[in-house]
Amino acid sequence: MDETRGTAPGRPTAPAAARATPRTASPSTARAINDRLALQLLQNEGPLTAGELKTGTGLSRPTVADLVERLQAAGLIAVVGESGARRRGPNARLYGIVADRAHLAAVDLRTDSATIAVADLLGRVQAETAVPVGPDTDPAQAAANGVAALEKLLGAAGAARPHAVAVGAPGLVDPATGRFRGTEGVPAWHAALVTALGALPAAPVLLENEVNLAAIAEQRDGSARGRDTFVLLWLGHGTGAAVVLDGRLRRGASGGTGEIGFLPVPGTGGLPTAAGCDGGFHSLAGSAAVCELAAEYGIEAGDPGGSDPGAPPAEALVRAAVHAGEAGAAFLDALAARIALGVAAVCAVLDPGCVVLGGETGRAGGDALAERVADHLARMSPLHTEVRAGTVGGRAVLRGAVLAAMDAAQDDLFGPAG
Structure with missing residues (x-):
């Protein structure tokens, strides 16, 4: 998946898009820009009257009237009600995006399961299911089970097919091909399911690293909202990072941007190798x-504080430590000192201004861990960097996949953004 095909968080708001409209655009280009501007405004602010569209876009009344007629004819918007604050009449009609104009599919691949969701054109999840995959399950059977589950969800949502499919998975994704780069350590059924999804009629599949999708979710819905430059540090079974610079998700030449597990750091007693990140x-x-x-x-994990008995061990321990008094505080401080080593290296190279702690460990530590990491970082780096706890939660990858699929479908139906 290259930079142009990938999801770029932080799309411009409607007013910014209006300022960017070229004065010398051809009539057809100008219409496309105006249409996208109005659709973006409707998505961000909900149903609007023609008068509100005029105010929000800065377009003339005749231009707004033309685009409303054009978008209605295309089945992209419809009258969804009337504004009670205005007199009855054409200007009082409320226009909204036709959310069921297209349906999206999002998939979160884990080692032993796939979580699949179907959403509408506005990214609202309508149906969801988890498909367990045993260690001895044949990859082809696992792929068939996943496709069958998706088709069942689509049927429940009244859709014949998904307009776009986004898949989040561990491992490297080649930016040039949009496919897995190497399969070492990647369950064979992951690639089989992605291939099977790609065979669905007219449904492009966007394969993305799971941490990158989590970053999209944090930037749109979570603690990085409003920031166009930040790093998401993923702390879970493994470690990783997603880098968003100037509103664009950066993947690197080989898709390896953010492979922070391989970062050489003091305190490990060794160095990582090309074959593994032990020592990093x-x-x-x-x-x-x-x-x-x-x-x-x-x-x-059994310490008081309401730790989740079903949580992964590290998550349960960190969550328990937050409520464990002095012993817990000492542990969190020691863990924060370790995490700050990785954060300091990222900041020295990228100066992102904001680092979000995600993954199971980051989520469990919350503000207590984030504040400690910030304190250690301030003693190591002269660069001012906010450290925030992720807020999207354990569904960040799936949410990011929904948003990626939504962007792809909207670009197809509405025209490319920006």
Whole structure:
């Protein structure tokens, strides 16, 4: 998936798009720009009257009348009600995007399951299911089960096919091909399911690294909202990072931007190699390392504080530590010191101004962990950097996939943004 095909978070608001409209655009180009401007405004602010569209876009009344007629004829908008604050009449009609004009599919691939969701054109999830995959399941059967589950969800939503499909998966995605780059460590059924989804009629599949999708979700709906430059540091079973610079998700020449687990750092007793990240940042902040550190401080998942008994071990331990008094505070401080090593390296190279802690460990640590990381970082780096806890939660990858599919479908139906 190259930079032009990939999802770029932080699309311009309607007023910014209006300022960017070229004065020398041809009539057809100008119409396309105006249509997209109005559609973006309707998406961001909900149903609007023609008068509100005129105010929000800065377009003339005749131009707004023409685009409303054009978008209605295309089945993209419809009258959804009337404004009670105005007199009855044409200007009081409320126009909204026809959300069921297209349906989207989003898939979150894990080692032992696939979570699949179907959403409308505005990204509102209408149906969702989880498909378990056993360790001995044949890849072709796992792929068939996934496609069958998606088709069942589409039927429940009244859709014949998805207009776009976005898949989040661990591992590298080649920016040039949009496919997995190497399959080492990637379950064989992941590639089989992506291939099967690509065979669906007229449904382009956007394959994206899971951490990149989580960053999209945090930027649109979570703690990075309103920022066009930030880094999401993923702290879970493994470690990773997603980099958003100037509103664009950066993937790198080989799709490896953010492979922070391989970052050489002090305190690991070794160095990573091309064959594995042991000895790198992963050895300090991956889930196994977090569990070992917790044991040193006597933290147990059963400590008071409402830890989730079904949570992954590292998540449960960090969550328990937040409520475990002095022992928990000491553990969180030691963990924050480790995490700050990776954050400091990222900041020294990119100066993002904001780092969001995501993944199971980042989510469990919340503000208590983020504040400690910020304190350690301030002592190591002269660059001012906010450290925030992720707020989208455990569904960040699936939410990011919904948003990526929504962007792809809207670009197809509405015309490219920006």
